[in-house]
Amino acid sequence: MTHARPLDLDTVQKLRKIAVGVALLALMALSVVSQSIGGVDGRWHEAVESIGLAAIALSIVGRAWCTLYIGGRKKAEIVDRGPYSISRNPLYVFSFIGAFGIGAQSGSLTIAVAFVAAAMLVFHVTVGRQEDFLLRAFGADYARYVARTPRFWPRFSLWRDTDELTIRPSLFLLTIRDGLVFLLAIPLFELIDAGQAQHWLGVAIHLP
Numbered sequence: 001m002t003h004a005r006p007l008d009l010d011t012v013q014k015l016r017k018i019a020v021g022v023a024l025l026a027l028m029a030l031s032v033v034s035q036s037i038g039g040v041d042g043r044w045h046e047a048v049e050s051i052g053l054a055a056i057a058l059s060i061v062g063r064a065w066c067t068l069y070i071g072g073r074k075k076a077e078i079v080d081r082g083p084y085s086i087s088r089n090p091l092y093v094f095s096f097i098g099a100f101g102i103g104a105q106s107g108s109l110t111i112a113v114a115f116v117a118a119a120m121l122v123f124h125v126t127v128g129r130q131e132d133f134l135l136r137a138f139g140a141d142y143a144r145y146v147a148r149t150p151r152f153w154p155r156f157s158l159w160r161d162t163d164e165l166t167i168r169p170s171l172f173l174l175t176i177r178d179g180l181v182f183l184l185a186i187p188l189f190e191l192i193d194a195g196q197a198q199h200w201l202g203v204a205i206h207l208p
Helices: 009-031 045-069 090-104 110-140 140-148 169-197
Strands: 034-036 206-207
Touching: 009 034, 009 110, 009 169, 045 090, 045 110, 045 140, 045 169, 090 110, 090 169, 110 140, 110 206
Parallel strands: 034 206
Antiparallel strands: none
16 A cells, blocks of 8 residues: 655645635635625725735735744754744744735735635644644654644734844845735725726625
């Protein structure tokens, strides 16, 4: 009997990107045919958009901060300092915040929460694959790290830091670039709002 070969970390990352893309397209389709309560110029719509913009900014900064610590070392060593001392996947946590911010540009909290739920579902599956790889690579040391550190939501009492960091500028800048892509949600949803306001796009449902 043959056993399936475990996926390597690079393959898992590629599959994650594909899954994120599919989920994003589906949610954008929902956004096109829905509208927040009160219309595109209402106070609710504007307030949710503003909260979303703050979430996107926090996500960009937070993801860059995490990259200062991880810096491409995930396959070479167990990083357990800074944000990685309180969460095993802090970069993904900030990605969840960014997903909320993207969805919130629709002016609907329902759409924003749907974006977060989709991101959590995709990352839950891929993180499990990543953890299998890291457990095979680092054995008992990684098992102890898993036992003491939450998978996602941080436990701040565990905070530990380091006096020095070795930074890989190319990866840091890559993370900044990827984060800035979140900002494309702003003009994209503005186009959807304009299309709905001009009745170029039909609205099938109003969501809070």
